[in-house]
Amino acid sequence: MGHGGNVIEELMADHREVEEIFGRIQSTTGQGQELRNLVDEVTIELVRHSVAEEQYLYPTVREHVADGGRIADKEIADHSRVEQLLKQLERINADDPQMSALLQQLMEEVAAHVEDEENNLFPLLRQACSSEMLDDLGEKVRRAKAMAPTRPHPAAPDTPPANKLLAPGAGLVDRARDFVTGRGKS
Template sequence: MGHGGDVIAELTADHQEVEELFAKIQGLPSGDPRKKNYADQATMELVRHSVAEESYLYPAVREHVPQGDALADQELREHAEAERTMKELEGCAADDPRFDELMMRLMNEIRSHVADEENNLFPRLREACSADMLNKLGDKVRQAKKMAPTRPHPSAPDTPPANKLLAPGMGLVDRLRDAMTGRGKD
């Protein structure tokens, strides 16, 4: 969950972690119950990652990157789309006929989003911000991920200040639910 380094290194490591989970899912046959476990793990990581980006990365992009508002708005639209897919997926068992279709949709949404961030947004942010600022953002993102929800909440606010106020409470409830059900454990 926390990798270290500046915000770009932290978020890129998250991207790689989720891609590894996607590869595990793709390597299993349709209906294999392990697919659901990996999907839950991926969802948990993606939700924490998204909440941290929405709380700290996108406000920094708006403030420091030329045309940052448009970039941040596009990223938020992509997050909302993926979150709706994760919410649908949450209710599916691995042997549900919709599971593989929803999982493929989510993987496509996330891979497209990651490519855009890593090839467009991150280089522009690195150019616009000092190393010190990027390191401080990395620290804030790591802290936010610790308190963030682990389940999709498509109707929750995705911009400050409301998201920063509500995310820790939703995160606590989600982590309690996960602990009680064993969700996301190997």
């Protein structure tokens, strides 16, 4: 969850972690609980990552990157599509025939988003922000991920200040539910 380094290094490490989970999903031969556990794991990571980006990365992009408002809006729209897919995946059984198609759609959406961030957004951010600012942002992102929800909440606000106020409470509730059910422990 927390990898260290500046914001770009932190978020790229998250990207690699999600790609690794997707690889395990693709190599899973069975369905049932094994697949459900992997879907829960990738959901937890994607939700935490998205919440942290929406709280800290995209406001910085709006403020410091040329045409940052348009870029941030596009990235938030990407998150919204992913969150809708995660909500659908949360609601269906692992042996549901829709599971495979939804997972494929999720992997494609996330891959496109990662490629866009790493090839376009991150270079612009590196040019626009000092190394100290990127380091500080990395710390803020790590703290946000630690407090973030672990389940998709598509109706929740995705821009400050409302998301910074509501996410820790939703995160606390989600982590309590996860503890009681054992979700994310495998």
